[in-house]
Amino acid sequence: MEISVTVNGGARTADVEPRMLLAHVIREEFGLTGTHVGCDTTSCGACTVLLDGSPVKSCTMFGVQADGREVTTVEGLADAAGLHPVQAAFQEEHGLQCGFCTPGMMLVGSALLERNPDPSDDDIRWAISGNLCRCTGYMNIVKAIQAAAKTKAEAAQAAAASA
Amino acid sequence: MTTEATEIHGIGHSVKRKEDGRLIRGKGTFIDDMQLPGMLYMSILRSPFAHATINGIDTSRAQAVTGVVAVVTGELMAQHNLAWMPTMSGDTQAVLATDKVRFQGQEVAAVIAEDPYIAKDAVELIDVDYDALGVVVSPQQALASDAPVIRDEKEGQSDNHIYHWESGDAEATDRAFAQADRVVSLDTFYPRSHPAPLETCGCIADVNSATGQTTIYMTSQAPHAIRTVFALVTGLPEENIRIVSPDLGGGFGNKVPVYPGYVVATAASLLLGRPVKWIEDRSENLISTGFARDFHMHGELALKDDGTMLGLRTSLLADEGAFHADAQPSKLKVGLYHVVTGSYDMPAAHVAADGYYTNKAPGGVAYRCSFRVTEASYMIERLVQNAAYELGMDPADLRKKNFIRPEQFPYETPTGLVYDSGDYRGAMDLALETIGYDELRKEQARKRADGKLWGIGIASFTEAVGAGPHKDYDILGLKMNDGAELRIHPTGKGILKISSITQGQGHETTFAQIVAEEIGIQPEDIKVQHGDTDNTPYGLGTYASRSTPTVGAATAMVSRRVIEKARKIAAHLLEVSEEDVEFTRPTFSVKGAPDKAVTIQDVAFAAYTNFPDGMESGLEASYYYDPPNLTFPFGTYAVAVEVDPDTGVWDVKRMVAVDDCGVRINPMIVEGQIHGGLTEGYAIAAMQQITFDEAGNCIGSTFIDYLLPTAMETPRFELGETVTPSPHHPIGAKGVGESATVGSPAAYVNAVIDALWPLGVRNIDMPLTSAKVWEAIEAAKAPA
Numbered sequence: 047m048e049i050s051v052t053v054n055g056g057a058r059t060a061d062v063e064p065r066m067l068l069a070h071v072i073r074e075e076f077g078l079t080g081t082h083v084g085c086d087t088t089s090c091g092a093c094t095v096l097l098d099g100s101p102v103k104s105c106t107m108f109g110v111q112a113d114g115r116e117v118t119t120v121e122g123l124a125d126a127a128g129l130h131p132v133q134a135a136f137q138e139e140h141g142l143q144c145g146f147c148t149p150g151m152m153l154v155g156s157a158l159l160e161r162n163p164d165p166s167d168d169d170i171r172w173a174i175s176g177n178l179c180r181c182t183g184y185m186n187i188v189k190a191i192q193a194a195a196k197t198k199a200e201a202a203q204a205a206a207a208s209a
Numbered sequence: 210m211t212t213e214a215t216e217i218h219g220i221g222h223s224v225k226r227k228e229d230g231r232l233i234r235g236k237g238t239f240i241d242d243m244q245l246p247g248m249l250y251m252s253i254l255r256s257p258f259a260h261a262t263i264n265g266i267d268t269s270r271a272q273a274v275t276g277v278v279a280v281v282t283g284e285l286m287a288q289h290n291l292a293w294m295p296t297m298s299g300d301t302q303a304v305l306a307t308d309k310v311r312f313q314g315q316e317v318a319a320v321i322a323e324d325p326y327i328a329k330d331a332v333e334l335i336d337v338d339y340d341a342l343g344v345v346v347s348p349q350q351a352l353a354s355d356a357p358v359i360r361d362e363k364e365g366q367s368d369n370h371i372y373h374w375e376s377g378d379a380e381a382t383d384r385a386f387a388q389a390d391r392v393v394s395l396d397t398f399y400p401r402s403h404p405a406p407l408e409t410c411g412c413i414a415d416v417n418s419a420t421g422q423t424t425i426y427m428t429s430q431a432p433h434a435i436r437t438v439f440a441l442v443t444g445l446p447e448e449n450i451r452i453v454s455p456d457l458g459g460g461f462g463n464k465v466p467v468y469p470g471y472v473v474a475t476a477a478s479l480l481l482g483r484p485v486k487w488i489e490d491r492s493e494n495l496i497s498t499g500f501a502r503d504f505h506m507h508g509e510l511a512l513k514d515d516g517t518m519l520g521l522r523t524s525l526l527a528d529e530g531a532f533h534a535d536a537q538p539s540k541l542k543v544g545l546y547h548v549v550t551g552s553y554d555m556p557a558a559h560v561a562a563d564g565y566y567t568n569k570a571p572g573g574v575a576y577r578c579s580f581r582v583t584e585a586s587y588m589i590e591r592l593v594q595n596a597a598y599e600l601g602m603d604p605a606d607l608r609k610k611n612f613i614r615p616e617q618f619p620y621e622t623p624t625g626l627v628y629d630s631g632d633y634r635g636a637m638d639l640a641l642e643t644i645g646y647d648e649l650r651k652e653q654a655r656k657r658a659d660g661k662l663w664g665i666g667i668a669s670f671t672e673a674v675g676a677g678p679h680k681d682y683d684i685l686g687l688k689m690n691d692g693a694e695l696r697i698h699p700t701g702k703g704i705l706k707i708s709s710i711t712q713g714q715g716h717e718t719t720f721a722q723i724v725a726e727e728i729g730i731q732p733e734d735i736k737v738q739h740g741d742t743d744n745t746p747y748g749l750g751t752y753a754s755r756s757t758p759t760v761g762a763a764t765a766m767v768s769r770r771v772i773e774k775a776r777k778i779a780a781h782l783l784e785v786s787e788e789d790v791e792f793t794r795p796t797f798s799v800k801g802a803p804d805k806a807v808t809i810q811d812v813a814f815a816a817y818t819n820f821p822d823g824m825e826s827g828l829e830a831s832y833y834y835d836p837p838n839l840t841f842p843f844g845t846y847a848v849a850v851e852v853d854p855d856t857g858v859w860d861v862k863r864m865v866a867v868d869d870c871g872v873r874i875n876p877m878i879v880e881g882q883i884h885g886g887l888t889e890g891y892a893i894a895a896m897q898q899i900t901f902d903e904a905g906n907c908i909g910s911t912f913i914d915y916l917l918p919t920a921m922e923t924p925r926f927e928l929g930e931t932v933t934p935s936p937h938h939p940i941g942a943k944g945v946g947e948s949a950t951v952g953s954p955a956a957y958v959n960a961v962i963d964a965l966w967p968l969g970v971r972n973i974d975m976p977l978t979s980a981k982v983w984e985a986i987e988a989a990k991a992p993a
Contacts, residue, residue, distance in 0.1 A: 177919075
């Protein structure tokens with residue numbers, strides 16, 4: 047089947063088997079290998095991408111279900127101005143070790159901050175509870191998302207002040 | 210030629226990680242991210258039975274699927290003498306089953322296809338004719354006289370016993386026990402767990418049919434050792450084998466062994482002349498690759514009434530699975546379990562262990578642990594708490610009374626280990642002060658009076674890591690020594706090549722910091738290369754907290770070798786004799802004339818442009834480090850929990866971890882390692898367990914059944930540190946990656962047992978699920 051997907055802002059098409067998982071379409075057809083597959087049961091969240099802005103586990107969707115929709119992967123987090131605040135904060139706060147869960151964690155974190163710009167520790171833990179990390183113990187992931195919230199708030203304030 | 214003084218970001222700096230730049234952008238290269246031209250995909254057929262004879266395998270339906278290139282069976286592998294392979298423990302393991310299957314999930318056949326979906330489809334079409342056999346799922350069953358013999362193909366193997374191993378002095382221990390006022394005992398099961406790194410195992414084997422060059426990209430924590438094993442197994446010349454470990458999505462011991470999939474993929478690539486990729490799915494990872502623990506443990510501690518420890522006796526039944534494939538030093542059948550006397554000064558100890566085959570997956574790996582020190586630490590720390598209560602003492606006081614004192618180091622334990630350094634009381638005092646121990650005990654008394662179940666648990670662990678000295682430590686004869694090469698380029702930047710590999714520990718950053726500390730070139734100017742056997746020095750790999758103790762030491766030593774040569778070049782540039790040159794990184798200056806100076810960067814340029822007559826050009830060195838001893842990190846963990854008597858749910862209210870890992874190279878990374886270890890320790894104490902039903906079906910073959918902690922369950926941690934350098938390590942570091950997984954399970958369990966002790970609960974085997982805790986409470990309440 048022919049599908050058209052907006053991937054990280056660009057139009058992409060692919061001819062895929064109806065059974066092909068979205069995670070595999072992203073990795074194999076679109077060549078974006080930052081989306082990882084860590085389990086087969088929707089448990090680990092390493093394959094998380096944003097579909098029309100909301101986090102989904104791309105191993106639990108067929109590629110054809112993304113036809114006509116917008117997908118954001120880790121490769122789409124940074125823009126011309128540089129890293130997304132969540133990316134910068136993950137490095138700054140040591141929110142990653144092996145880096146395998148990191149794309150999913152950052153995408154969930156970025157989506158959380160879109161709907162809740164000032165999340166509590168508990169809000170963040172709940173938001174990332176569908177994403178497993180085996181290295182960090184989550185402490186620094188939570189700190190990183192909080193730090194990113196602060197960066198975003200400061201940027202918004204600065205923008206408001208200069209407007 | 211002096212430069213302005215810039216702080217060198219060497220040891221002790223929380224330098225941000227170099228690895229992160231690619232990983233936060235999704236630009237890491239994990240094994241499944243790699244594509245080679247013409248690559249084929251392999252999928253493995255696994256046994257549904259735990260024990261069954263194979264009468265025949267019919268691959269015709271699978272062969273007929275469009276896109277299938279080959280179907281490989283044990284028979285085909287046997288034609289190339291590859292149906293069996295050696296294990297890390299000197300046993301043999303089936304690559305693809307020929308005679309029978311011995312555990313559920315065992316590799317039976319493999320399909321090689323043009324597409325991974327087709328390979329999986331075709332695996333379903335292989336027909337295997339099995340006859341089920343009797344099944345053994347525990348060592349207790351395995352030792353029964355009428356137990357089915359699992360390894361009947363081995364000559365002289367008439368039962369399921371693998372080894373008997375002892376450490377310590379049995380007679381001296383008997384004498385100690387004879388003098389005891391009290392003997393406290395504990396029978397407990399340390400359940401089978403699985404490291405479950407978030408990335409599963411896999412490889413791409415690429416054999417060039419024209420040259421014979423064999424490149425295997427592999428999720429390996431030990432690429433050099435694996436290259437040698439591959440050479441020995443396949444007969445391929447070792448210089449033609451190159452193992453490349455790309456970015457690893459965690460390992461925790463799971464990526465140490467050689468798995469059948471690697472061997473089959475390599476054989477397939479050799480036969481087909483095309484690259485073959487094999488990536489496990491999660492269930493395959495959980496049911497067939499290296500597990501950990503699975504120890505049935507008995508321990509006895511002999512004490513005087515005043516709390517003085519006299520001796521320790523412990524016996525073990527080890528469940529090794531169907532093939533004895535432990536990844537550990539060859540002389541030590543239960544690894545470093547003989548560190549079981551822990552942090553305590555006692556004159557006698559004896560360990561006896563027996564290993565058995567069972568119809569379960571093989572591969573006892575050191576899951577975030579230095580060769581069974583986790584089981585040892587758990588045993589002693591549980592025993593000590595129980596002993597305290599039986600003596601009517603506070604568990605902290607009993608520990609303090611028996612700690613090995615700082616002036617006793619180096620301290621030889623009754624099982625022959627020589628601890629390098631320690632200040633156990635210092636770490637404990639800090640932990641107790643941080644958690645407010647005395648106040649917590651008062652609060653506990655108030656809560657108990659209100660009918661609440663509150664508990665406080667302590668573990669004061671000592672680890673033995675950094676294997677190790679060549680005379681005692683080898684795997685398959687390969688001495689556990691590791692190398693480093695350092696090359697400084699003309700522009701004053703450099704490359705450090707190390708034998709060990711990162712799986713998230715941050716080697717690319719911390720090892721550059723060691724170089725920075727020694728020679729004064731900033732860590733961002735030192736590239737760290739690892740994981741590629743063609744381009745790094747030999748070594749045994751990253752596990753058992755050995756990178757810093759061995760490769761960290763090699764890195765410091767090779768840096769000092771570079772400085773030796775640099776000093777000669779500096780003397781040439783400064784026109785003085787070498788003895789007159791002083792080095793205060795990054796500057797070489799003339800003694801008594803500090804203004805006359807050159808930097809390491811000046812020297813590096815001169816090494817290629819202006820070196821003295823008779824000297825080799827260049828500025829580089831290599832070093833292989835043979836540790837004089839293991840290192841012995843330690844610490845005290847203190848946990849407060851509340852147990853809900855109606856549900857058995859227990860909540861961690863406080864978790865304080867004081868670690869002493871000697872000198873900390875990068876404090877940020879050390880703390881991250883401790884966070885991760887405390888989480889895996891919690892996971893083992895609370896939820897992770899691979900179980901089997903009586904037919905040998907693995908219960909726990911997905912993340913739905915094998916529970917890993919999410920951010921919701923994971924406790925919040927409060928960290929503290931003391932620093933007692935290792936006296937024999939060049940930079941005083943001891944290693945830290947596993948301390949928290951080793952030490953913390955006993956702390957969590959002790960806290961729950963502490964809460965339930967007044968009810969009469971003396972033991973609950975891990976994991977302490979709410980159901981098990983509730984059952985223990987109910988059983989304790991029931992009239993005897």
